Amino acid sequence: MREPITRILRGSALALILLFFLFPILWILLMSFQTNADILRIPPRLGFTPTLSNYVALLSGKLATSSGTLDITFLRNLGNSLLLSVASVAASLVLGVPAAYAFARYRFRLGESIAFTLLSFRFAPPLLVLLPLSLYFQILGLTDTYGGLIWVYQLITLPLILWIVRGYFEDASPDIEHAYRVDGHSWWRTFTRIAVPLARPGIAAAGLLAFIFAWNNFVFALVLASADKQPVTVGALAFVTAAGIQYGQIAAAIVLSILPTLALALYAQRWLVEGLSLGAVKG
């Protein structure tokens, strides 16, 4: 059906796109198997003897450098990232999905204002909130607690989930829910048995995107938490030492920190695209 010339054009366009977006990732992956001396060569070269020393250093928590052994808390940072991101997304889902449902299904006084206010939090400059926040956390005793951090992370995750899931609820026909209600089931049963399962792709996709943004956050934890609660984004900077930047370890840290998200994305792949169809009108 399609002309071969379009196919070739299409194929080469895709190849170029993949090259642009994946080359840096590939380069990072290669660096993670190199020593710093191999990475810092002029001009850069492809040939090198692969080494697992970067990964070993990260996983064992010890790294020998010119200025003695370096203690690495990478695994702990990774654990913090997981804890903070998962808990934040979970909390956002618990809070956000019912709210999204309310905005999608009911027209109520101030409804749109509340929805917009929630969305606008996503867009408040984080620094604006952060500066006085450290003072308030001090008073509330939330400084340096996971709970406090998860609360602040809601600024990143909640509006995103709310916005996407709302679109998904709006697209789903209310008729099934209506019929189920007419059968004499309670509102809560209708919501949990019909509405939420139908919206699962939207929830999964929104949850994944929120997870990525929470995972990548840098400045909240830096300002509000002590070293033992820092995520990988801050923790990986520990390889920037006065005695040199350990690029190999940073590359390995990036690779290891991408893996959980990538696994999640591949698993959620079938819902990912389908679930983001906010605003679509389904047949």
Next chain:
Amino acid sequence: MSDKARDLCKARVAGRISRREFGKRITALGIGAAAADGLLQASYTRAMAASFDWMKYKGTTVKLLLNKHPYADAMIADLDAFRALTGMDVKYDIFPEDVYFDKVTAALSSRSSQYDAFMTGAYQTWQYGPAGWLVDMNEYLHDAGKTAPDYDFEDMLPNLRASDSWSGVPGAPLGGTGAKQWAIPWGFELYSISYNRNIFDQLKITPPENLPDLIEKATKITKDAGGPYGVGVRGSRSWATIHPGFLSGYTNYGARDFTVADGKLKSAVDSAESKAFHELWVKMIQEAGPKNWATYTWYQVGQDLGAGASGMIYDADILGYFMNGAGNKEAGHIGYTPIAPNPEAKGPTSNIWIWSLALSNFSNAKDAAWYFIQWATSKQHDMFGARKKDLVDPVRASVWADKVFQDRIAGSYPGYLETYKATAPDAKIYFTPQPLFFNVTTEWAAALQRMVAKEVAVSEGLDQLAATINRELRDAGIG
């Protein structure tokens, strides 16, 4: 330990016998050098404990905020000695240098009691002190009940002691009348040339003697060395670009940052001396600096030297020291030389950076935290860091005089000690202390970037910079 050995150690600690004598006699007792060293350290600890109630805060925990730095690593490695001496515990949060000072500002500005003591530089205390975040440590230093009799603050290099003390009056000299001791010096760095001996040998050139000579040789390296560029200096849009080699050279050319009259400051970056120096510096970067100079920080400057991408650096002596260590391609090839940039100057005028320890005003355990600071800046720990770890610009005169330390450095880092000795006499902070330090130096770095990129001529750029600085000073009520 035999009684004889113990007596020997006691005699050595009390200074009754020389190190050489001690070495001879302890060997005669059949004790090896390493074991003897251990015995001696234990004796020092006991001696410290004997003369002062180090156990007063037994059971207390002190929390520190630290920057990821070899100096901090040296301290952490010796923490057990502190625990044994005081019965106290130490917990610490360590943050990468990139974000360290932001973390300090965040913690102190929220009046957090989370940290008792923290690492700082002198410039930072010009903000933290007036803001009321620091404890003036004079009250501890001059209290015999709080400071051990053998602490010997006077043993610290006088320029360093002065550099960490200031009255808080903008423009008043460091260490002058009414000065408060905002922090205690702990380890420092000064600015000289570290160079790649292979490249210099290959091109048959000698280490540079002054700035015009440096520019000439650096240009030759860029042209003839087949890849590496001539000289690495920092260039990012930050105060850190201004304070190392740049300010050392600036001072050497007779230029000052401010003139002070009647308690008011006025920028002096538009002076004739300043313009002459800026012309040279800008030319140096344009002709022989790294191509990506405007993004260069401490890390890139060091990395290029260590990887053989640059012929030399005009930066911290300890940066050249680190790059001579294992893991770097050029390890073992780095040479050191002092520099007086102005051909007419009598000698180097190096600015300095001092890693210091400060006491938070929001701490709930100030006295106990002072015990920690006192120990970390004591002769004993300074000696440990210098001999065994990379605390290679120690702050105490007695440590610099230590033969073990000298021998270790001379063995693996030839030229380092000589460079230090030539640079140290006039090394001190050459900035005029005032709370807008970071505004001024950041603007200064931005202006320098514009000059190097040829967006503005040097003379014109400096006139604009002076006007900007003067406006900010006026806005803050100090100009």
Next chain:
Amino acid sequence: MSDFALPVPAKRWRVGRLLPYLLSLPSLLVCVGIVIPFVASAIYSLQRYNLAFPTGRAFIGFGNYISFLSDPSFWNTVEVSIIYTAATVGIELLLGLAIAMLLRERTFINNVISVVLMLPLMTAPALASLMWKLMTNPGFGVLSWAVSLIGLSNFKWASDPHTAMLTVVLVDIWVYTPFIMILLLAGLRSLPPAPFEAAQLDGVPGRFVFFRVTLPMLSPFIVTACLFRLLDSIQQFDIIYAMTQGGPGDSLMVFQVGAYLEFFQYTNVGRSAALLMVLWVITYFLSDRFVRQWHKLRERRQGHA
């Protein structure tokens, strides 16, 4: 035409009047708790307040804002932010749309490519910038080496005021195009197939279909993607701060970098807060416009469908 979407009137039935409030208020309260500090910031912005000058603290009304008006560096910040935002959102939208069009068909390989293309988004910008800095290093950088092969041996990337913007925009495109791509791809695949089938049967040229059918139907998605990206982009911090700290000169001094320096380096709380308030007003205004547009498009589409 059986696949064509059925009109779905927004049916809403009456349950207890309080229910929607009960459902949405927890979310609101959680966010409002966080936003109490926002009020504090607003108050700071009306003060002369530098932590290093504790005695000089005073209420000065709109003094900080008024001083912006005559400050060329403020207008530079506005200009740089607009250029950065326009360049990143514009290019990312075009590129994201193009990729989404290429991956439109629901095949396994296309699905895998779309997930793999999200890898840059999964790399934290704070760390990605470190790597880009290395890749553009004149000595060890693979990208510098690559451009030198095509004759640009003196390309200075983020270090030259003329190419600094280009460099950070490139990194931003690399990180965030996948976000737009995935939203638009979802949109494309959710479009009803009927109009396209009809067009094909009638032999309508592809370009016409794209501009007259695809784009209009896709517009709510484009608006959403634009909204999220635009508001993130105008608040850019991580990439620019890590790559150049706002330099060289003032060439990349965007709002949040400026505000960050004002607070963390200069301890000037008042000025920092005022700068952020200006940014907040801009983002509030933009998001309000976008949300209105979004509602309009949705209603029109639901009406048409």
